[in-house]
Amino acid sequence: MDSIGDVLKQFGGSRIRQQTEELKAKILNEPDVRQLRLRYPELTEQELTRNLSRLYEYVKEKQHCANCPGLENCPNDFQGHYTKLSVDDVNGQLRIRDYKTRCNLQLAHERDQLISSRIRSFYVDERALKEGYDEVEIMTKDPARSPAVGRVFRYINETKTVGLPKKGLYLEGPFGTGKTFLMCYLLHELAKEGYSGAIVYMPDFVEDVKSMIQDGEKLRDTIELMKETDLLIFDDIGAENMGPWVRDHVLGSILNYRMNRKPTFYTSNYSLSDLEKHLSFTNKDGEEAYKGQRLMNRISPFVETIRVLGENKRG
Numbered sequence: 121m122d123s124i125g126d127v128l129k130q131f132g133g134s135r136i137r138q139q140t141e142e143l144k145a146k147i148l149n150e151p152d153v154r155q156l157r158l159r160y161p162e163l164t165e166q167e168l169t170r171n172l173s174r175l176y177e178y179v180k181e182k183q184h185c186a187n188c189p190g191l192e193n194c195p196n197d198f199q200g201h202y203t204k205l206s207v208d209d210v211n212g213q214l215r216i217r218d219y220k221t222r223c224n225l226q227l228a229h230e231r232d233q234l235i236s237s238r239i240r241s242f243y244v245d246e247r248a249l250k251e252g253y254d255e256v257e258i259m260t261k262d263p264a265r266s267p268a269v270g271r272v273f274r275y276i277n278e279t280k281t282v283g284l285p286k287k288g289l290y291l292e293g294p295f296g297t298g299k300t301f302l303m304c305y306l307l308h309e310l311a312k313e314g315y316s317g318a319i320v321y322m323p324d325f326v327e328d329v330k331s332m333i334q335d336g337e338k339l340r341d342t343i344e345l346m347k348e349t350d351l352l353i354f355d356d357i358g359a360e361n362m363g364p365w366v367r368d369h370v371l372g373s374i375l376n377y378r379m380n381r382k383p384t385f386y387t388s389n390y391s392l393s394d395l396e397k398h399l400s401f402t403n404k405d406g407e408e409a410y411k412g413q414r415l416m417n418r419i420s421p422f423v424e425t426i427r428v429l430g431e432n433k434r435g
Contacts, residue, residue, distance in 0.1 A: 144172055150179045160207045163214050171216040178203045178218065191225040200226030231312075238311040240345065243324035244355055248300045253308070255301040264430040265298060271426050272302050276309045284315065284350060288383035290423040292391055296432035299387035303353045306385070310351060317351035326360040329370055343370060347377040351385065358390040364402045368411065375418035384422065392420050 147153060148168060153175055157163060168175070181202045184195050191200055201220040208215050222230070241249055248255075259265040268291065275289060289306075291299040300319075307317040332339040346352055352374070362371075378384050388395060400412025 144169065147172060147175050147179060150175075152179060152182055156205060156207070160214055163207065163216070167214060167216060174203070174205065174216060174218045178205055185223060188223075188225070191223075191229055194223075194225075200229065235308060235311040238314070238316045239307050240316075240318040240349070242318065243321035243328070244300070244304075244319050245321075248304045249319075253305060255298060256305045259298050259301070259430075262430055265428060268293075268426050268428040269302065271424075272306055276306055279310060279315075280313055285383055286380055286422065288351075288385040288423050290385070290392065290419075290425045291387045291428050292425055293389070293428035293430075294432065295389060296434035297428045297430045298433060299428050300355050302428070303355065303385055303387055307351060307353065315350040317353070318346060318349045319353040319355055320346070321355045322357045322360040326362060326366055329366050330363070333365075339370075343374060346374045350382055352378065352382070353385040353387070355387050356389075357386050358388045358395050358398050362399065362402055364404055364408070364411070367399060367402065367415065372415055372418070375415065379418050379422050384419075386419070386423065392416065392425060395419075 148157070157168075177197075181196050185202050189195070194200055196202055198220050201222055203218050204221050206217045206219070208217055239249075256269060259269050272289065275285075279285065291302060293299055303319060307319060311317060329339065329342075332342065375384065390398060396412045396416045398412075399415050400409045401407045
């Protein structure tokens, strides 16, 4: 944005005084400046002249905001901010002051950043995180999916009203019915309320944990984060190739810590009984039913199962 000095330079030296007076008259007759003068009739001509640059910037940025091209293309000197004026009494004389304030788009952007900072994502498709709202809105109109959507909505509203429950949700259903989108929606809605959260795509997480074994500090930090976050979602549990060490010492440790403390959520193509069979078997040790049962004792009592139906939207 040009400053008032830049504007005056364009007029040339011989006519600068005349053009200064014309520009001054134009600024002082701008509707917003006239309103300021009506509110503060005691403002002297000298004070107005002394603050022409402030008034010029104020008017210019108001015009930019009236024709806002969006936050990324904001032409104001301080992106996402605009100039506001105040008039203060200083030793019996009125003085014009200016200050920058954030516009609504900037405030919304900062809110989004704050919400995003509360959510950690491990290997989850970015589309699910970014488009959860639109997808869930579509799902509410689908008779097959709407009961599950309604239950997730109630869970969110109950948490907002009475606080974080100790029980989570287990979303069970066929491929492509929107289970992950629903959980991303829940994360975002409760992040607005100040809760932290993490969503973990289980197949990739389990493979990554195997490589983390050589990096004990990273593994400890990851496990600690999953223990302590307010909301933890294991996405697509049952689709992973689980080894006994990951099952017993990583997943078991996380779930053992969280039960009766903080809610854990799951999406799966398996029912709880089928998940128990899956967790009872590893490629290394074969079937160990009691270990699957032990893990399920840290899952089943601490979730409400919700069946998510509908056609495969990926199809």
